[in-house]
Amino acid sequence: QKEEWAKLVNDQTTTSDGEHVELAANIGTPKDLEGVIANGAEGIGLYRTEFLYMGRDNLPSEEEQFEAYKEVVERMEGKPVVIRTLDIGGDKELPYLDLPKEMNPFLGFRAIRLCLEQQDLFRVQLRALLRASAFGNLKIMFPMIAVLEELRQAKALLNEEKDKLIAEGIDVSDSIEVGIMVEIPSTAVAAPQFAKEVDFFSIGTNDLIQYTFAADRMNEQVSYLYQPYHPAILRLVEMVIKAAHKEGKWVGMCGEMAGDEVAIPLLLGLGLDEFSMSATSILPARSQLLKLSKKELAEFAQKALELDTADEVAKLVRENYISE
Ligand code: PEP
Ligand code: MG
Numbered sequence: 149q150k151e152e153w154a155k156l157v158n159d160q161t162t163t164s165d166g167e168h169v170e171l172a173a174n175i176g177t178p179k180d181l182e183g184v185i186a187n188g189a190e191g192i193g194l195y196r197t198e199f200l201y202m203g204r205d206n207l208p209s210e211e212e213q214f215e216a217y218k219e220v221v222e223r224m225e226g227k228p229v230v231i232r233t234l235d236i237g238g239d240k241e242l243p244y245l246d247l248p249k250e251m252n253p254f255l256g257f258r259a260i261r262l263c264l265e266q267q268d269l270f271r272v273q274l275r276a277l278l279r280a281s282a283f284g285n286l287k288i289m290f291p292m293i294a295v296l297e298e299l300r301q302a303k304a305l306l307n308e309e310k311d312k313l314i315a316e317g318i319d320v321s322d323s324i325e326v327g328i329m330v331e332i333p334s335t336a337v338a339a340p341q342f343a344k345e346v347d348f349f350s351i352g353t354n355d356l357i358q359y360t361f362a363a364d365r366m367n368e369q370v371s372y373l374y375q376p377y378h379p380a381i382l383r384l385v386e387m388v389i390k391a392a393h394k395e396g397k398w399v400g401m402c403g404e405m406a407g408d409e410v411a412i413p414l415l416l417g418l419g420l421d422e423f424s425m426s427a428t429s430i431l432p433a434r435s436q437l438l439k440l441s442k443k444e445l446a447e448f449a450q451k452a453l454e455l456d457t458a459d460e461v462a463k464l465v466r467e468n469y470i471s472e
Pocket of ligand 1: 194196235331351352353354355356402403404
């Protein structure tokens with residue numbers, strides 16, 4: 149199997165009925181790029197920038213961030229790189245920001261909520277991203293968007309910083325795509341509205357599943373409620389993809405579910421355009437996708453949506469699409 153996978157490193161990911169999907173990688177630092185390139189990723193679907201801010205006692209400067217983002221887009225040589233703005237809070241703390249302890253950190257002051265409040269910190273990151281955009285195919289993604297106003301505010305700040313940089317004579321790409329993570333149920337349900345104001349969506353199932361079932365993703369006692377194959381999740385995914393495609397926008401997924409062999413046939417059938425996963429999952433996923441027919445799976449996915457439980461869905465996929 150390993151040998152079969154190795155032959156696929158330089159291939160595109162095209163299904164048996166000739167449909168192209170993009171297989172991208174999730175990274176946390178530029179150091180991860182070696183594995184990404186060795187495993188034949190067609191892009192970066194999620195660069196988690198919070199690692200730049202963690203394990204230190206002060207904020208990273210604009211220059212430091214610029215260097216990191218520039219390195220990633222340059223080494224990806226024109227392939228798409230989706231960089232997510234700071235997603236701190238929840239399980240990821242930054243002691244030096246001195247944030248108050250919260251009863252429910254996952255429901256609290258995190259990610260875009262914090263960035264819109266602490267604008268100085270956010271503007272530094274936006275400037276670094278805008279400057280790096282001149283060196284490759286950089287896309288910007290905002291995490292934990294729950295309502296349209298957050299997206300509009302974040303985009304307004306981005307445009308302000310862009311105008312300032314241009315006025316300073318600094319090069320900025322004029323074709324940066326701006327998208328959001330869909331990881332809160334309100335955003336999945338309101339996807340038709342969001343789709344008009346973004347260039348792309350990336351579904352963050354790690355959080356979307358936790359918020360849909362109201363079950364902490366870190367708590368073992370409720371881990372049985374972490375159910376990626378549940379028809380409720382599949383329906384949310386379908387809603388997001390349909391809404392985006394209606395507006396001519398693309399949809400990725402960067403939660404763990406995107407690299408899961410049981411989920412992949414369903415996601416292909418629901419019309420997902422980009423699958424972003426850890427680098428080591430890319431070649432197995434490519435090998436699997438080459439053998440699948442998107443047209444056939446579109447019908448199959450509709451059957452799965454009608455089932456009652458996650459177990460039933462998993463069983464149906466395994467019986468039909470996973471060879472032991
Ligand atoms: C997600 O929520 O699915 C996601 C990709 O983001 P993170 O795991 O960093 O919260
Ligand atoms: Mg998340």
